[in-house]
Amino acid sequence: xxxxxxxxxxxxxxxxxxxxxxxxxxxxxxxxxxxxxxxxxxxxxxxxxxxxxxxxxxxxxxxxxxxxxxxxxxxxxxxxxxxxxxxxxxxxxxxxxxxxxxxxxxxxxxxxxxxxxxxxxxxxxxxxxxxxxxxxxxxxxxxxxxxxxxxxxxxxxxxxxxxxxxxxxxxxxxxxxxxxxxxxxxxxxxxxxxxxxxxxxxxxxxxxxxxxxxxxxxxxxxxxxxxxxxxxxxxxxxxxxxxxxxxxxxxxxxxxxx
Amino acid sequence: xxxxxxxxxxxxxxxxxxxxxxxxxxxxxxxxxxxxxxxxxxxxxxxxxxxxxxxxxxxxxxxxxxxxxxxxxxxxxxxxxxxxxxxxxxxxxxxxxxxxxxxxxxxxxxxxxxxxxxxxxxxxxxxxxxxxxxxxxxxxxxxxxxxxxxxxxxxxxxxxxxxxxxxxxxxxxxxxxxxxxxxxxxxxxxxxxxxxxxxxxxxxxxxxxxxxxxxxxxxxxxxxxxxxxxxxxxxxxxxxxxxxxxxxxxxxxxxxxxxxx
Numbered sequence: 001x002x003x004x005x006x007x008x009x010x011x012x013x014x015x016x017x018x019x020x021x022x023x024x025x026x027x028x029x030x031x032x033x034x035x036x037x038x039x040x041x042x043x044x045x046x047x048x049x050x051x052x053x054x055x056x057x058x059x060x061x062x063x064x065x066x067x068x069x070x071x072x073x074x075x076x077x078x079x080x081x082x083x084x085x086x087x088x089x090x091x092x093x094x095x096x097x098x099x100x101x102x103x104x105x106x107x108x109x110x111x112x113x114x115x116x117x118x119x120x121x122x123x124x125x126x127x128x129x130x131x132x133x134x135x136x137x138x139x140x141x142x143x144x145x146x147x148x149x150x151x152x153x154x155x156x157x158x159x160x161x162x163x164x165x166x167x168x169x170x171x172x173x174x175x176x177x178x179x180x181x182x183x184x185x186x187x188x189x190x191x192x193x194x195x196x197x198x199x200x201x202x203x204x205x206x207x208x209x210x211x212x213x214x215x216x217x218x219x220x221x222x223x224x225x226x227x228x229x230x231x232x233x234x235x236x237x238x239x240x241x242x243x244x245x246x247x248x249x250x251x252x253x254x255x256x257x258x
Numbered sequence: 259x260x261x262x263x264x265x266x267x268x269x270x271x272x273x274x275x276x277x278x279x280x281x282x283x284x285x286x287x288x289x290x291x292x293x294x295x296x297x298x299x300x301x302x303x304x305x306x307x308x309x310x311x312x313x314x315x316x317x318x319x320x321x322x323x324x325x326x327x328x329x330x331x332x333x334x335x336x337x338x339x340x341x342x343x344x345x346x347x348x349x350x351x352x353x354x355x356x357x358x359x360x361x362x363x364x365x366x367x368x369x370x371x372x373x374x375x376x377x378x379x380x381x382x383x384x385x386x387x388x389x390x391x392x393x394x395x396x397x398x399x400x401x402x403x404x405x406x407x408x409x410x411x412x413x414x415x416x417x418x419x420x421x422x423x424x425x426x427x428x429x430x431x432x433x434x435x436x437x438x439x440x441x442x443x444x445x446x447x448x449x450x451x452x453x454x455x456x457x458x459x460x461x462x463x464x465x466x467x468x469x470x471x472x473x474x475x476x477x478x479x480x481x482x483x484x485x486x487x488x489x490x491x492x493x494x495x496x497x498x499x500x501x502x503x504x505x506x507x508x509x510x511x512x513x514x515x516x517x518x519x
Binding site: 156166167253254255256 | 340360362
């Protein structure tokens with residue numbers, strides 16, 4: 001029986017989670033092997049696996065994966081280095097917030113992918129352009145979200161610190177930053193997910209390596225098996241990075257789970 | 259010897275959305291002798307917390323000034339330790355690290371800090387919980403830690419804003435004895451805000467009664483019960499007489515407040 005908010009056991013949770021994956025692949029196999037969908041437009045699961053193996057073994061796809069990961073991490077780390085301190089300062093000091101907030105709110109809605117043609121003009125089609133796309137796509141989001149998080153630091157904790165003799169910099173360093181560190185880590189995890197979208201778009205246009213480049217090449221060859229394999233690889237990398245982020249948070253912020 | 263002087267302090271909050279300004283506190287005078295334990299008793303909305311926050315430097319008076327040891331108070335500082343009604347332990351620090359917070363801020367030596375923290379852990383009975391996170395503690399234990407955190411800083415005066423308000427009756431009673439025991443040994447100057455009449459009498463050497471709308475001091479009563487006190491004193495005739503008198507004072511206020519709205 002389904003009852004609202006009734007908890008579920010660990011074993012049942014895993015079985016249910018996996019069974020949807022199986023159902024999904026079965027549906028896909030039924031549509032393709034059964035001949036309901038043309039092979040030209042959608043490869044069947046086995047072809048996808050064979051194509052994927054060929055990609056890895058013969059076409060150096062591992063190198064493409066490595067290149068894409070490096071681009072995401074490079075652009076994302078640069079964005080985080082710039083955005084986190086600005087976000088903290090905005091959250092803590094209202095004049096700094098008043099100075100940056102209107103522009104950042106505006107810039108946040110500029111689609112990173114629309115900058116690609118401009119960035120190609122400025123930076124060519126090399127690595128700098130790829131990093132810039134991810135940087136532009138991530139930096140404003142991180143700034144705003146960190147600023148909101150730091151700005152909503154519990155007021156009574158700040159007051160308690162004041163009565164314990166903390167000065168203004170102490171309040172930022174010893175209360176606002178540690179109080180919001182888990183939230184900031186969560187923001188970074190979220191934005192890293194979005195950065196994956198930007199990198200693939202950047203690689204679809206004017207690129208000679210990377211997962212996105214492989215996907216656009218495969219389109220020209222109608223190799224839908226390869227495209228699907230590429231997409232699944234991206235999903236798997238996202239899953240792994242998410243898991244690593246969560247594990248790191250548990251290790252860094254044990255007080256949250258206590 | 260006078261420790262703290264509240265000199266014609268008033269507080270008027272500006273009106274919200276064009277409404278009339280609200281007088282939270284009419285010009286108030288109070289002088290607190292060193293080593294005194296003063297409780298400020300009053301119904302909610304009588305400005306007692308506002309007064310305490312002004313002494314702490316967390317709020318500014320609209321007029322008048324507060325002087326501690328003759329120096330005018332302009333903002334919060336380590337010389338006035340505070341315990342809040344809400345649980346304000348830093349959740350990312352352990353019990354011991356919370357108690358050490360003010361000492362770290364002062365830049366005290368590591369070894370000295372450790373000794374002071376250990377002694378206060380003992381005084382509030384939290385041995386064995388030094389490395390627990392605040393989340394793992396009961397409400398009473400959290401407030402004990404908060405008291406230790408404020409005292410470890412060795413403030414000139416200790417300010418408490420209904421610190422036991424969120425605790426159940428039994429725990430509250432134990433906490434009162436614990437706090438009083440510490441005061442009987444260390445004789446810190448204490449300003450304690452509460453709306454609980456029994457609590458106000460049991461702890462105090464002097465009870466200040468405040469009334470609401472607008473907030474002002476209505477009565478000032480010495481409590482001459484002997485020290486050390488324990489819970490049995492709450493049933494003594496002297497205690498009951500004081501309680502009856504204060505109940506009468508407060509009741510008038512409560513009735514007024516109830517009929518006004």
